[in-house]
Amino acid sequence: MRAMPAASTKESKGGFFKRLKARLGGGRGLGLSLGFGGRKLDAELEEELETQLLVGDVGIEATELLLKRLRRQLGSKTIDDDDEVRSVLADALAEQMASHARPLEISDAAAPFVVLVVGVNGSGKTTTIGKLTRSLREDGYSILLAAGDTYRAAAIEQLQAWGERNDVPVVAQQPGADPAAVIYDAIEAARARSIDVVIADTAGRLQNKAGLMAELEKIVRVTRRLDAAAPHEILLVLDASLGQNAITQALEFHRAVGVTGIAMTKLDGGGKGGILVSLAGQLDVPFRFVGVGEGIEDMDVFRAEDFATALVGRRNPQ
Numbered sequence: 603m604r605a606m607p608a609a610s611t612k613e614s615k616g617g618f619f620k621r622l623k624a625r626l627g628g629g630r631g632l633g634l635s636l637g638f639g640g641r642k643l644d645a646e647l648e649e650e651l652e653t654q655l656l657v658g659d660v661g662i663e664a665t666e667l668l669l670k671r672l673r674r675q676l677g678s679k680t681i682d683d684d685d686e687v688r689s690v691l692a693d694a695l696a697e698q699m700a701s702h703a704r705p706l707e708i709s710d711a712a713a714p715f716v717v718l719v720v721g722v723n724g725s726g727k728t729t730t731i732g733k734l735t736r737s738l739r740e741d742g743y744s745i746l747l748a749a750g751d752t753y754r755a756a757a758i759e760q761l762q763a764w765g766e767r768n769d770v771p772v773v774a775q776q777p778g779a780d781p782a783a784v785i786y787d788a789i790e791a792a793r794a795r796s797i798d799v800v801i802a803d804t805a806g807r808l809q810n811k812a813g814l815m816a817e818l819e820k821i822v823r824v825t826r827r828l829d830a831a832a833p834h835e836i837l838l839v840l841d842a843s844l845g846q847n848a849i850t851q852a853l854e855f856h857r858a859v860g861v862t863g864i865a866m867t868k869l870d871g872g873g874k875g876g877i878l879v880s881l882a883g884q885l886d887v888p889f890r891f892v893g894v895g896e897g898i899e900d901m902d903v904f905r906a907e908d909f910a911t912a913l914v915g916r917r918n919p920q
């Protein structure tokens with residue numbers, strides 16, 4: 603078993619962390635406007651903070667936990683400056699998300715290792731596949747992509763374009779083909795060619811459409827005929843800009859197919875980022891990746907501390 607370093611050692615600290623901080627929630631992270639220096643954590647201040655955290659998508663339960671922590675650490679003392687609050691918040695946020703920071707591990711025993719990528723329409727599945735392919739290629743894995751979104755010709759072409767860009771083969775059939783059959787063929791092809799990893803795209807589906815969720819269950823069932831342990835990863839791609847709706851999606855997809863990892867996209871612009879804090883308290887599934895843009899490099903593994911720091915903004919402004 604190799605822990606996927608996927609960018610974890612590569613550019614992380616410098617490049618991606620900077621971009622994460624710059625772009626998260628359109629550059630404002632949780633958008634905390636503090637101005638707390640000289641004040642005390644009284645009811646009025648708590649309410650201000652509570653509102654800001656809720657607006658940042660942190661969710662009620664996680665917000666309550668954070669306020670409790672602030673109360674415990676700040677007591678009735680006069681707050682020095684905003685950094686004091688930021689620091690307590692960043693530590694508490696990192697703690698709340700820490701157990702979810704488990705990177706994707708590609709097991710060498712699997713032949714091939716199968717990643718099934720699922721999510722609602724437009725969440726960023728195909729783009730995430732492109733980014734993940736590049737990252738795994740850089741780590742030396744051979745990859746084959748399966749065009750399991752057979753609903754639109756454009757979807758197949760989009761995946762083929764990512765295949766070309768990354769110089770990896772794509773197994774596809776005509777639009778309208780059975781996605782389970784496409785993915786089955788792709789796994790067999792990967793086996794025949796001793797390819798390490800198959801990443802399967804799927805069509806976007808709303809979590810409340812029973813027929814489409816049943817189709818996903820069928821894909822999983824058919825995949826298991828080739829390897830009882832497959833898919834080794836069911837990666838749910840969530841659009842952070844959907845706010846609390848992303849949580850509903852996560853719970854429903856998990857109920858239907860048992861999600862094993864989450865990639866949170868669109869944390870730039872619309873996505874506030876607090877959604878990961880909220881999700882951490884509601885679903886015990888690892889956060890594998892965070893995406894902050896449309897480019898091939900705009901994704902990295904999730905790191906709780908970096909993410910928490912980016913959420914609260916600068917801790918030590920000059």
Ligand SMILES: Nc1nc2c(ncn2[C@@H]2O[C@H](COP(=O)(O)OP(=O)(O)OP(=O)(O)O)[C@@H](O)[C@H]2O)c(=O)[nH]1
Nearest residue numbers: 723724725726727728729806867868893894895896
């Ligand atoms: N800003 C931003 N845009 C993103 C990110 N990830 C994906 N996108 C964009 O979101 C749009 C949808 O991305 P796709 O990868 O096609 O999404 P999908 O889930 O495959 O969509 P369907 O196949 O239609 O279900 C595209 O315009 C992407 O460029 C991200 O992290 N940030």
Ligand SMILES: [Mg+2]
Nearest residue numbers: 727728751757
């Ligand atoms: Mg797609």
